[in-house]
Amino acid sequence: MDWGTDLWDQYDHIEKHTQCGHDLVDRYIKFVRERTEIEQNYAKQLRSLSRKYAKRGSKEEQDCKFSNHASLQEILNELNDYAGQRELIAENMMTGICVELTKYLQDLKLERKTHLSDAKKAQQNLEFSLKNLESSKKRFAKEWAEAEKATQQAEKIENDLNATRLDVEKAKQHAHARTHTAEECRNDYAAQLQKYNKEQNFFYYSEIPQIFNKMQDMDERRIRRLAEGYCQFADIEKKVLPIITKCLDGISTAGKKINEKQDSILFIEQHKSGFERPADVEFEDYIQGIKPATSDSSLNPPKTRAKLWPFSKKNKAHAAEDFSHLPPEQRKKKLQAKIDDITKELQKTQDQSDALEKMKGVYEKNPQMGDPSSLEPQISETAQNIGRLKGELAKYETWLAEAVGREETSNAINNNSQYCVVAAEQHPNIYTEFEDEFDDVETPVGQCTALYTFEGNSEGTVSITEGEMLTIMEEDKGDGWMRVLRASGEEGYIPSSYVKLAP
Incomplete structure (x- = not known):
C-alpha cells in the first residue's frame, strides 16, 4: 500500500x-x-x-x-x-x-x-x-x-x-x-x-x-x-x-x-596548651598560728591563687615574633611551621642562585649570548636573600630549641617537686614548725616593668598597663607565662614577653 x-x-x-x-x-x-x-x-x-x-x-x-x-x-x-x-x-x-x-x-x-x-x-x-x-x-x-x-x-x-x-x-x-x-x-x-x-x-x-x-x-x-x-x-x-x-x-x-x-584528635593537637593541671589546694590550719595584724602585713598582701586553666574566652594577645605569647605546644608548632616555610624559601632561593651562576658561566664562555655583568645585580640580591633567610632560620631554630629545652626543664622541675612532696609525706614532722609561716608568706623572685598593655580576660590571668611596675611571684617555666603581683594586690599570669626584667 x-x-x-x-x-x-x-x-x-x-x-x-x-x-x-x-x-x-x-x-x-x-x-x-x-x-x-x-x-x-x-x-x-x-x-x-x-x-x-x-x-x-x-x-x-x-x-x-x-x-x-x-x-x-x-x-x-x-x-x-x-x-x-x-x-x-x-x-x-x-x-x-x-x-x-x-x-x-x-x-x-x-x-x-x-x-x-x-x-x-x-x-x-x-x-x-x-x-x-x-x-x-x-x-x-x-x-x-x-x-x-x-x-x-x-x-x-x-x-x-x-x-x-x-x-x-x-x-x-x-x-x-x-x-x-x-x-x-x-x-x-x-x-x-x-x-x-x-x-x-x-x-x-x-x-x-x-x-x-x-x-x-x-x-x-x-x-x-x-x-x-x-x-x-x-x-x-x-x-x-x-x-x-x-x-x-x-x-x-x-x-x-x-x-x-x-x-577530635586534631582539635586537641590544635588547641592543647601544654599547661599542667592545678595542684591540690592545701589546708591552712589557722589554729596553730593565728598572728595579729601588724603594719608589716601590708608589705605582704595575701596571695591569690592563680587558676591555670582559662575556661573563659580570652582576647588575642599581641603577637610576638618568637610566638612566646602562645602556650607551649602551640608555640612549638608555630615555630616548626615557620622553620619549614623558611627552609622551602631558602631552597628555592638557593636553586635560583645556582641557576644564575650557571647562566653567568655560559655568558663568560659565550659572550655573544649575553653580558655576564648584567647578572651581577640579581646574583647580589639573591646572595643577600640567602644570607637573610639563613639568619632567620638560625633565629627560629634557636627559639625552637629554647622552647623545647624550657619544656624539658619544666617537666624536670615538676618531677622533682613531686618527688619532694612524696618525701615530705614520708617524713611529716620534719618542717612542722615552719609550715604555717611558709603557707602565709611567699617570697617575690624579682621586679619587672610592663612593656605593653595586656587584657587578662581569662581565668588565672591579670590585666596590666604599659609602664606599670610589677612584682614577679613565679618565673617563666618554659611555657611563656609568669605570675606577677600588682601594687593593687591583684595576682595572676601574664605573657613573659610583655615585660622587661628589672636589673
Whole structure:
C-alpha cells in the first residue's frame, strides 16, 4: 500500500498531513530548546549554591582540616562537577537535536514545496488539456451544425423549380465546404480526446502516484528522523550518567571518609596548651598560728591563687615574633611551621642562585649570548636573600630549641617537686614548725616593668598597663607565662614577653 495507489485523489489531505508532520518537528524542537534552558538554569543555580556554601578565608581553611568540614567541601566540588554535566546535557541537546532538526526541517519544507509544486503543475497541465478538448469539441459541434444547415439549404435550393443551375451548384459547394470543415473539426476533436485521455491516464497512473509516493517517502523519513531525535533526548543524558554517578559516588565517599575520632584528635593537637593541671589546694590550719595584724602585713598582701586553666574566652594577645605569647605546644608548632616555610624559601632561593651562576658561566664562555655583568645585580640580591633567610632560620631554630629545652626543664622541675612532696609525706614532722609561716608568706623572685598593655580576660590571668611596675611571684617555666603581683594586690599570669626584667 502506498499513497500514490490508494490516495491518488486525496491531494488536500496529503498536503495537510505533511504540513502537520512538519509542525510536529517544529514543536519538538521548541520543546527540547525549553528543556535545555531548564538544564542551563539548573546548572547555574547549582554552581551558585556550591559557591555560596564553599568556605573561604584562613579561619575556614583551618576548619577544613577536620574531616567533616573537608567532606562538605568535597561534596560542594562534586556538586559543581555535577552542574557541569547538566550544562553538557543542555549543550548536546541544543547542538545534536535542536540545531540538526532545525536544519533538517528546512530541507524537508523545501522538498515538500517542490513536490506540491510539481503536483500543481501536473494538475494545471491536465486542466489545460481538458480545456483544449472542450474547445475542439465545441468547435466540432458548431461546424457540424453549420454543415447540416448548409446541406439542408442546398437540398432545398435543388428542389426549388425556380432556382437556377448556378444557385444549385453554389449551394452544393457551400454545403460541401461546411461538411469538410466539420470533418476537420471532428478529426481535431478526436485527436484532442485521444491526447487528453493519454495525459489523464499518465496523470492518474504515473505522474501523481510518483509525486505522492515521493511525499510518502519524505514523510516516512521525517518520522524516522524524529524518532531518532526522541531517542537522542534520552541517549544524551545516558552518556553522562556514568560521570553523574561518579559525582554522586564521590559525595557518598566524602561522607564515608569522615572520622570523628581523628577530628577530635586534631582539635586537641590544635588547641592543647601544654599547661599542667592545678595542684591540690592545701589546708591552712589557722589554729596553730593565728598572728595579729601588724603594719608589716601590708608589705605582704595575701596571695591569690592563680587558676591555670582559662575556661573563659580570652582576647588575642599581641603577637610576638618568637610566638612566646602562645602556650607551649602551640608555640612549638608555630615555630616548626615557620622553620619549614623558611627552609622551602631558602631552597628555592638557593636553586635560583645556582641557576644564575650557571647562566653567568655560559655568558663568560659565550659572550655573544649575553653580558655576564648584567647578572651581577640579581646574583647580589639573591646572595643577600640567602644570607637573610639563613639568619632567620638560625633565629627560629634557636627559639625552637629554647622552647623545647624550657619544656624539658619544666617537666624536670615538676618531677622533682613531686618527688619532694612524696618525701615530705614520708617524713611529716620534719618542717612542722615552719609550715604555717611558709603557707602565709611567699617570697617575690624579682621586679619587672610592663612593656605593653595586656587584657587578662581569662581565668588565672591579670590585666596590666604599659609602664606599670610589677612584682614577679613565679618565673617563666618554659611555657611563656609568669605570675606577677600588682601594687593593687591583684595576682595572676601574664605573657613573659610583655615585660622587661628589672636589673
